[in-house]
Amino acid sequence: MPLMPDLTLLPWHEVRDPAEVDAALCWRPPEGWLASLPNLRLVHSLGAGVDHILADKDYPAAVPLVRLVDPYMTQAMTEYVTFQVLRLHLGTPAYDRQQRAGRWEPHVPPRAAHRRVGILGLGELGAAAAAALVALGFDVAGWSRTAKALPGVACFAGGEALGEFLARTEILVCLLPLTAATDGILSAEAFARMPRGAGIINVGRGRHLVEADLLSALEAGQLSEAVLDVFPTEPLPAGHPFWTHDRIVVTPHVAALTNPETASLIVAENLRRLAAGGSWPDRVDLASGY
Numbered sequence: 001m002p003l004m005p006d007l008t009l010l011p012w013h014e015v016r017d018p019a020e021v022d023a024a025l026c027w028r029p030p031e032g033w034l035a036s037l038p039n040l041r042l043v044h045s046l047g048a049g050v051d052h053i054l055a056d057k058d059y060p061a062a063v064p065l066v067r068l069v070d071p072y073m074t075q076a077m078t079e080y081v082t083f084q085v086l087r088l089h090l091g092t093p094a095y096d097r098q099q100r101a102g103r104w105e106p107h108v109p110p111r112a113a114h115r116r117v118g119i120l121g122l123g124e125l126g127a128a129a130a131a132a133l134v135a136l137g138f139d140v141a142g143w144s145r146t147a148k149a150l151p152g153v154a155c156f157a158g159g160e161a162l163g164e165f166l167a168r169t170e171i172l173v174c175l176l177p178l179t180a181a182t183d184g185i186l187s188a189e190a191f192a193r194m195p196r197g198a199g200i201i202n203v204g205r206g207r208h209l210v211e212a213d214l215l216s217a218l219e220a221g222q223l224s225e226a227v228l229d230v231f232p233t234e235p236l237p238a239g240h241p242f243w244t245h246d247r248i249v250v251t252p253h254v255a256a257l258t259n260p261e262t263a264s265l266i267v268a269e270n271l272r273r274l275a276a277g278g279s280w281p282d283r284v285d286l287a288s289g290y
Contacts, residue, residue, distance in 0.1 A: 003268040023274060025267060032058045042066065042274045044267055047258055048073060048125060050284050051178040051205060065284040068258065070266050074128045077256035081129040081173055081203065082136070084227045084249075088171050088199040089115050089138075093225050097246055112137035118169030120185070121176035121204065122148045122155065123290065125256065129173060141165055145181070145288075166193040171201070177290035178205035188213040191222050199225040203255040206231035211242075218247050229255045 012033060015021055023042040024034060034043060035058040043065045045053055050067050053059065087093065090109050098105055109115075115138055119130045122144040133140045134152035141154040143165040148155045156165040166172070172194065176182045186202060186209040200223060202209050209228070217223040227249045228242065234253055242248050273280055284290060 003264060004271060007271065023271060026053060028052045029056065031056050034058070034063070035060050041278065042270070044068070044270055045284075046263065046267075048256065049177060049205065051289065054284075054286070054289055059286075061286060064278065064280065065286065066270055066280045067282050067284055067290075068263055068266060069124055069282045070259070070263050072259045072262040073256040074125055076259075077125045077175075077203065078128045078132045080229070080255040081175075081201065082132050084201045085117055085133060085138070085171055085173065086136075087249075088201070088225055088227070093247065093249070113139060115139060115170060116141065116168050117171045117173065118143065118165055119153075120172065120174045122150065122153075123175070123177070126173075126175040129175065141168060162190075163193050166190055167195070169198065170195055171199050173201045174204040174208050176204045176208060178207055179289040183207050184210050186210060186214070188216065191217040194222070196222055197224045199223065199227070201227040201229075203229045206234070214248075215241060215245070218245070223247075225249075227251070229253055 012024075012026075012029065018037045019039050021037045022039055023044065024037065024040060025044045025046055027046045034040060034056060040060060040063050043053065043063055045065070045067045047068055050065060053065060089112065091107060117133050117138045117140050119126045119140065119142040122130065122142045126142060126144075127148075127150055130140050130142050130150055130153045140152065141156060142148065142150060143156045143162060145158065147157040156162070174186060176185065182204075184207065186200065188210065191213065200214075211232075214223070214226055218226065225247050229251045230253055236242060236250060236252075242250050270280055
């Protein structure tokens with residue numbers, strides 16, 4: 001049964017009269033297309049991020065932008081982050097290499113309470129991942145642009161606290177939104193501040209990472225492992241050095257896929273809010289980009 005039977009949904013290229021469109025559900029709309037809709041009243045992202053929409057220099061600033069906040073996606077991201085943190089904590093990548101080389105070299109990892117995990121970004125997804133890692137007994141810290149308070153998490157805020165946060169982080173998880181301030185934040189400067197042999201997990205955006213700096217840090221031993229789910233160009237191009245690097249795990253942007261069954265309920269509710277006058281708890285601040 002349709003969630004909103006009176007609603008007309010059309011693919012963007014089938015719109016005949018732009019004046020009839022009052023809401024756009026989108027991921028990567030053609031540049032300038034949103035600005036061509038004179039009666040547009042809402043833009044709804046079909047993912048947790050909105051950088052792909054705000055990249056349009058002609059975005060109509062007066063039109064509210066709402067991001068998708070879906071408990072299913074939050075759970076999926078939490079599962080992915082927890083799994084990858086445990087892999088790095090337990091040394092599973094090293095055992096994978098040992099198996100390929102036919103070596104038997106067991107080692108004892110530290111207790112979870114002695115493993116310092118840091119979450120870059122304490123929004124909906126970052127806070128949920130941090131809570132799950134706290135529940136597993138890890139020593140968890142988090143960094144965000146503005147001050148947060150989360151149970152069991154040492155919270156750092158602002159640019160002046162980033163260095164201190166990185167210095168205590170052995171496994172770093174990036175869950176930041178992509179903004180001008182966070183573009184390239186995973187760089188040689190950041191890696192140098194971390195303990196030698198640290199690992200990183202990037203599930204934010206590909207442009208958070210300076211790829212050449214990662215390769216150099218791995219080669220020098222400053223970083224020991226990297227797990228990457230997001231890339232500046234997707235799919236990751238054939239022949240890219242990440243594909244065959246034995247200290248990099250590549251996954252194809254699957255940490256928190258949009259699930260049509262659950263996302264449709266969220267979108268329908270936000271469209272009802274539009275019909276009722278428009279008020280959305282997950283409206284994006286266009287100035288900050290999230």
